[in-house]
Amino acid sequence: MTQLLALPFVQRALIAGVLLGALLAVLGIFVVLKRMAFLSDGIAHASLAGVAAGLLANLNPLLMALGLSAVLGALIAWLERKAKIASDAVIGLVFTSGMALGVVLLAFKQGYQPELVTFLFGNILAIQWSELYVMAAFGLAILVFLAASYKKISLMLINQDLAHVSGVNVAAYQTALYVMVALATVLGIKLLGIVLVSALLIMPVTTAKLVSKSFRQLAVYSVIFAELMVLAGLYFSVLFNLPTGATMVLAGMAFFILTFAVQKNRSVA
Amino acid sequence: MQAISVKNLTVSFGPQAVLDRVSFDVPKGGLAAVIGPNGSGKTTLFKALLGLIPYQGTIKVFDKPVKEILDRVAYVPQYFDFDRTLPITVQEFLSFNHPRQPKQSKEICHETKVGALKPKLIGQLSGGQLQRVLIANALMRQPKLLLLDEPAAGIDIEGSKAFYDLVGHVNKEHGVTVVMISHEINMVYHFADQIICLNRDLVCNGPPHEALTKDVMAKLYGPTSDFRPHAHL
Numbered sequence: 001m002t003q004l005l006a007l008p009f010v011q012r013a014l015i016a017g018v019l020l021g022a023l024l025a026v027l028g029i030f031v032v033l034k035r036m037a038f039l040s041d042g043i044a045h046a047s048l049a050g051v052a053a054g055l056l057a058n059l060n061p062l063l064m065a066l067g068l069s070a071v072l073g074a075l076i077a078w079l080e081r082k083a084k085i086a087s088d089a090v091i092g093l094v095f096t097s098g099m100a101l102g103v104v105l106l107a108f109k110q111g112y113q114p115e116l117v118t119f120l121f122g123n124i125l126a127i128q129w130s131e132l133y134v135m136a137a138f139g140l141a142i143l144v145f146l147a148a149s150y151k152k153i154s155l156m157l158i159n160q161d162l163a164h165v166s167g168v169n170v171a172a173y174q175t176a177l178y179v180m181v182a183l184a185t186v187l188g189i190k191l192l193g194i195v196l197v198s199a200l201l202i203m204p205v206t207t208a209k210l211v212s213k214s215f216r217q218l219a220v221y222s223v224i225f226a227e228l229m230v231l232a233g234l235y236f237s238v239l240f241n242l243p244t245g246a247t248m249v250l251a252g253m254a255f256f257i258l259t260f261a262v263q264k265n266r267s268v269a
Numbered sequence: 270m271q272a273i274s275v276k277n278l279t280v281s282f283g284p285q286a287v288l289d290r291v292s293f294d295v296p297k298g299g300l301a302a303v304i305g306p307n308g309s310g311k312t313t314l315f316k317a318l319l320g321l322i323p324y325q326g327t328i329k330v331f332d333k334p335v336k337e338i339l340d341r342v343a344y345v346p347q348y349f350d351f352d353r354t355l356p357i358t359v360q361e362f363l364s365f366n367h368p369r370q371p372k373q374s375k376e377i378c379h380e381t382k383v384g385a386l387k388p389k390l391i392g393q394l395s396g397g398q399l400q401r402v403l404i405a406n407a408l409m410r411q412p413k414l415l416l417l418d419e420p421a422a423g424i425d426i427e428g429s430k431a432f433y434d435l436v437g438h439v440n441k442e443h444g445v446t447v448v449m450i451s452h453e454i455n456m457v458y459h460f461a462d463q464i465i466c467l468n469r470d471l472v473c474n475g476p477p478h479e480a481l482t483k484d485v486m487a488k489l490y491g492p493t494s495d496f497r498p499h500a501h502l
Contacts, residue, residue: 033351155365158351165319165344166366166410212356213390 004238012132013124013244017230020188021200023139025226026146027184028201029218030177032209033157039076040198042091043069043182044189046098051119052105061115062131065186066138072098073182077175122193122245124234135187142180153177154215191230192245200226203252210259225255270331272297272414272446273318278326280313287313289470290326295463297331297413300440300447302457305467306490311450312347314467315416318448319344330414343407345400347418347450353392359402360387367409374409381405381435397428404435408443415439417449421456429453433460454481 004010031037050068054061072094079090106116118126127135146153153173156163160170181201188197208221232255233248240247273295280288288310295301303311317324319342320335330338367374378384383405386398394402400420407415417436421429433456440447451457457464457477464480466473472488473480 029355033355035352151365154357158349158357158362158365159346161316161319161321162344162346162366164321165339165342167340209355213358215355215357215361218356 009125009127010238012127012129013234014231016127016132016135017124017191017234018227019135019139020184020191021204021226021230022223023143023184024188024197024200025204025222026143026219027181028205028226029215029222030153030157031181031201032205033154034177036087036091036181037198037202038088038091039178040181040185040201042076042095042098043072043185044194044197045095046072046102047186047189048102048119048194049098049105050102050186051116052102052109055113055115056105056109061119062134062186062190065119065189066134066183068098069182069186070179073178073180074175077171077178081171081174118193119189120193120195121243122189122191122196124191124244125238127190131190135190138183138187142184145176145180149173149176192248196245196249199249199252200229203249203256204229207252207256207259210256210263225252225259228255270297271295271329272299272331273448274327274329274332275318276327278314278317278324278328280310280317280322280324286469288317288324288467291467291471292326293465293471293474295446295448295465297446298440298444299463300437300461301449301463301465302461303448303450303465303467304452304454304457304489305472309468309489311467312418315344315418315450318416338413340410341413343410343412343415345403345407345415345417345420347420347422349391355392357391358387359383359389359391359394362391362402363387363406363409366406373411377405377408380438381408395428396422396424397432400424400432401435404439408439408445412445415445415447417447419450419452421451421453429456436460454486 031040047065047069050065051061053068054064076090076094079085080087083090152163152168155166156168156170156173164170185197185201188200191197192199204222204226205218207225208218212218212221229248229252232251234244236242236251237244237247271294275294276292278288278291279286291314303314305311313322316322318328318330318335320339328335330342335342378387381401381404383402386394386402391399420436421432424432436447436449437460439445458481461477464473464475464477465471466480466485466489468489473485
């Protein structure tokens with residue numbers, strides 16, 4: 001174990017996992033509160049267009065995907081307000097168009113693309129220092145913003161009109177929330193991939209709900225479950241040479257089942 | 270002085286006018302009830318009063334555009350649109366609205382009987398308890414105007430009576446002007462001192478015994494409307 005921890009790629013994986021686990025777990029509370037789990041899925045798939053554009057233009061695919069996802073997050077928030085279209089329909093439009101654009105762009109790139117496989121299924125062990133710096137900068141900025149404004153965002157998600165009367169700029173905070181979820185989702189793609197990234201937004205908070213008796217507890221337990229999920233997934237994937245992202249998701253599901261069983265057992269007793 | 274002054278208010282969504290040249294005043298310290306069938310524009314009226322939607326005409330709240338006095342307006346919504354299984358305590362909900370609780374916080378919680386509910390989860394409250402929490406939340410703004418959107422919907426008769434008593438107390442003892450949307454015609458007949466009837470345009474406006482005639486009720490709800498002005502509460 002000590003030998004493993006001495007390896008630079010394992011160190012980078014641990015730092016990235018702990019940071020993004022906390023970030024996605026905290027944002028997951030708002031995603032579940034607003035019932036918008038589909039948003040992160042949609043953004044993750046649509047970001048394929050950014051990844052493809054980056055590969056095609058020989059630019060950093062992560063930065064391209066981050067830029068595109070921020071624009072898409074703001075666009076979805078704007079369309080929801082202005083076009084009077086249901087949220088899931090708007091996300092469905094963006095989701096499929098982004099994915100389709102990504103597929104078309106990739107058709108222009110010849111040969112095997114290892115980076116593309118990483119983006120589809122994630123590979124935390126392949127994270128570079130440069131990517132880690134990007135994750136740390138965006139992740140910490142989002143966490144600081146959330147710490148300062150979580151009360152306003154929560155009120156907005158509970159009832160927009162009530163938030164408006166309380167002086168919350170609903171349009172601005174809704175856009176900010178969507179952009180933050182979009183950015184965090186793309187950052188999480190390196191861990192779990194486009195296909196599985198929403199697991200880190202949904203699983204920790206869903207498990208934490210089973211044992212929390214307040215919003216504060218929900219935030220603390222969500223982060224704890226997310227870190228357990230990341231660390232257990234990382235440990236077992238290295239131990240048994242399994243795909244890391246998928247192992248993390250299975251670890252998350254195991255924690256959920258275990259917590260659910262313990263809770264059920266207690267309520268029966 | 271008028272708490273609310275509405276002149277020629279028209280709100281349209283597409284070609285259809287949801288509210289058509291509606292004009293009325295609510296005096297300072299008044300307790301007004303807005304009634305009308307579903308789709309008559311009641312909630313649209315509230316959204317216009319709160320500055321949430323574009324409109325034609327003039328709305329003044331205490332002689333000012335609502336934007337300038339929004340910090341003295343409180344609003345109690347009809348429902349919450351969030352996952353009610355998420356654990357948010359009453360105490361936490363109140364802190365979302367009021368990061369710094371006002372000095373009167375204890376007194377307000379006592380008056381509204383919310384003190385004992387603070388550790389409870391919002392999603393586990395009964396309809397009556399939730400409305401008391403929302404009233405407490407509204408009072409912490411020390412409002413001059415309180416807007417209530419169907420506050421007693423889904424509450425049993427006893428809870429409803431207790432809720433109307435609380436609103437009456439807020440109006441009389443705190444001097445807060447109250448405007449509420451209600452479907453409980455028999456209750457507001459005895460309770461409000463002004464009735465505003467809407468059915469896209471203004472059908473009636475005045476004290477209950479003058480405004481709520483059989484003709485008006487037929488115009489609002491059809492000839493079979495169940496209205497008993499002298500029924501006991």
